[in-house]
Amino acid sequence: MTTEDTQKPGDSYVQSFARGLAVIRAFDAARPEQTLTEVASATGLTRAGARRILLTLQTLGYVEADGRLFRLTPKILELGFAYLTSMPFWNLADPVMEQLSSQIHESCSAAVLDRTEIVYVLRVPTHKIMTINLSIGSRLPAYCTSMGRVLLSALDDAALDETLAQSSIRAHTPRTITDLGELKATIAQVRQQGWAVVDQELEVGLMSISAPIRNRRGQIIAAMNISGNAQRHTAKQMVKEFLGPLQQAAQTVSELVARRG
Template structure:
């Protein structure tokens, strides 16, 4: 089973001086492509974006002219040039430049996959990943999204939000059962997130995928603001939760603190 990003309900916006509807529609067309639908017909794109065929066609042809989309017969797909948009963000943020060698060292020492993610809406988005052995059924990389509420990094990031903002986000989410262990009760989920806030770490044991365990801690910038989360992920058959806590948490916290210091000095 492949977890899908949660479906955020975007606010209703009207065209005006501060909102360009055609640009927003172009972004929605780009976002329509993903691992579940890498190649689509015009009709499929229009349906996924809530556009007319004529509207979707104009946007796709514009993206094709700019080199972000290519067509093969009736099918459209993104080109590697689309990565320019993501790398523009990554290269503009000092966090990822400082983080890569630290994350690489952590992953090498623990011989486990390590990642850094940020909160975007009700999802986490991976901005850096050092995979070792395969821990998940799905392939994750920079730009991959997972639902925040049932991931260790997501709960760490959600715990840093003001209470009202966090409660508003969680209230509108369908708490899907990814495994038999997935927390689906709102009150229980709130308790888990509050616990993550108090202890400054979170362990999620096979809630997103059977066999997958992840441990995460926050990364802070100036003024103590949480900017990202860093994690270790492993398989329960290889590293039980208690062993992951005993062996991984101290090194994970040390890495996060080192990165936080660099951000406070140079960020």
């Protein structure tokens, strides 16, 4: 993503700040260390502009240099954890999810909605069932995940239409729902029943079931899921075995959030 990808809201847009964020985002698992030239290329900045930002981040302790290579430092985690710890359910949900995972012997996660994607904010893994590694901060498309559909079900019709229109909807597997009408009907069913199950729509062999976490006003603020392997469970078995414990865990977290205020 370059600094030109973001719509600039007139005079209130601070371009230098946006460029600094673009430099931070340029580092990821595939590119943990980069030269000045590589950072400039990834962000669309000039070498001089990228150098000034890197040296500023280095002075602030967010970047370190090893010869010609730059990398992020652990201090960068402070930025992400400031968001995590500000969420009312984050530290409340962790022990509940640990207990749930221990009870059912499957992985549990929690996520929030960020435009067209879900962002993992908690995860208690057991078996590795996906070809991708999921951790806090991982993103997946909302339209074809159980947590995503629970979170999308909280949107009104206009917001849902806009979110789906902005989504890059494609068939990840032969089971992925890509028809907009069918997808909206599925989300409407999730809204009515209060939970979602997804059967190998994101990845072959991956199944998941999700329930909402609500605030004291009853608004959905996050989703919690249980994921499993299709070789061990059918969708009906997941609903029969896991829906009750999952809903109880999500309700427990919701009640803790409500009591905290």
